[in-house]
Amino acid sequence: MRIGKLAERAGVSVRALRYYEEQRLVIADRSPSGHRQYPESAVERVKFIQLLYSAGLSSKAILHVLPFLDTLTATPQMTQRLKDQRDRIRTQIDDLTRAHDRLNDLISLASESEISPATCSASRG
Amino acid sequence: MRIGKLAERAGVSVRALRYYEEQRLVIADRSPSGHRQYPESAVERVKFIQLLYSAGLSSKAILHVLPFLDTLTATPQMTQRLKDQRDRIRTQIDDLTRAHDRLNDLISLASESEISPATCSASRG
DNA sequence: CTTGATCCTCACGCTGGCGTGAGGTTTTAG
């Protein structure tokens, strides 16, 4: 499959795919004319990469995690890196949850302050 | 209180505080000589700003949310913005959770692949 | 009065994940 199709199917831009290759996250065969050729499996791979990016991993961190996908065997070091990232994400989730709750508190206050005194008793029963 | 003390107490850099002022997130009085003067309340305000930054809000988004802290009254538009941000955070939490779970799956696989065949039956009962 | 800590205002640098041409080749549809 060529780069345009992969981009479409994985939901990323062509530019992004070239960038991933630059970061060595994805390896592509080349046709005699130099066009990139991807296997079917690249779709899932790119989607996984996107998942990790959206979770805040850097290209470098992803690069350290990906080899496991290929070989399905991990060195203790790789396992540790996976755990480190997982823990970092958990921490981030906790931070976000705190912010989420704080915002929710504010929303409650805001909703009340919005309501005119006359309708207040009606809406709060 | 002056900027150094506020930075220390709020757990941010002096540079960051100047940046927040540039973004109009924090307003500071000035001494005759031009030094910034902050009230006690600035500590909590800055901590709250940090919370929102860590939740991925931009300066602009924070700027739209903060007036509520000062007035304790919200326009419907402000309430809506609060809700939008809360929803965005929730979405982000979901993304992170998915990544977290995927990584956990990988960690399970990795832990297995790490174990030598001889010890495998022992560790898996 | 002096010294060192703290403060001030520019203003450039950095990082990451791409966007976006420029200028040229290749593939594909008709």
Add this chain to the structure above:
DNA sequence: CTAAAACCTCACGCCAGCGTGAGGATCAAG
């Protein structure tokens, strides 16, 4: 055969949240 679409390689641009001097004023203590 031709035109459009898709591809290629540079390579600069962007944004955000600061870090990090440069060069100078101000403050607190002895």
